[in-house]
Amino acid sequence: MLSNDILRSVRYILKANNTDLARILALGNVDATPEQIAIWLRKEEEEGFQRCPDIVLSSFLNGLQFMKNAAKMRRRLH
Template identity: 95%
Template sequence: MACKRLLEYRFAIETTEGLMLSNDILRSVRYILKANNTDLARILALGNVDATLEQIAIWLRKEEEEGFQRCPDIVLSSFLNGLIYEKRGKDEAAPALTAERRINNNIVLKKLRIAFSLKTDDILAILTGQLFRVSMPEITAMMRAPDHKNFRECGDQFMRYFLRGLAAREHAAK
């Protein structure tokens, strides 16, 4: 019975692709930054997306709320690019970051790692602080190219613990 409930819960929190919703990630990053919708609009503008405050409010709604609308992957990718520019500055000599049309947890993890200047040791410490067991080789495998033989897909559970741990780390630092 408990196993059946667990399976129902896991099915309910995953999308059809088995990835966290872009909306969930956007809400989590907003919480990590302690940002408001105006801040999100500014970061989106850095990523070359013009979004109204009303549209951002719709993307921040939960699935069960009235008027929920899924945040497009390209918007989340552009937001994360804008976050990189916000946190690290824009290097005019380097080519502009491109927004991916399809985004997955591995891409989100890589972009957050860049934006918050995290090393693999930092990611391991964040997850260990959340009592999530993971090894250093597992983390580096998630950072590899998808066609690499040692590539590992970043799962939803890993991403949730990482986002929760990153929030705890950022809030403790301020």
């Protein structure tokens, strides 16, 4: 399974769009445009497919964890 497959699956689970994914990646210290994310979300057989680097997936998951933890902290404060 490629990082692309995991990123695509998590996007589906979160019901997120490419802009949402770019924001989460920014929390993980990765600058990526929605256009670059669209390329990573392509399937292997699609024209223009590029493999999503493993470090990008790792940073995305770190950003997602940061986002979820921040949301928990905000709920605790209110």
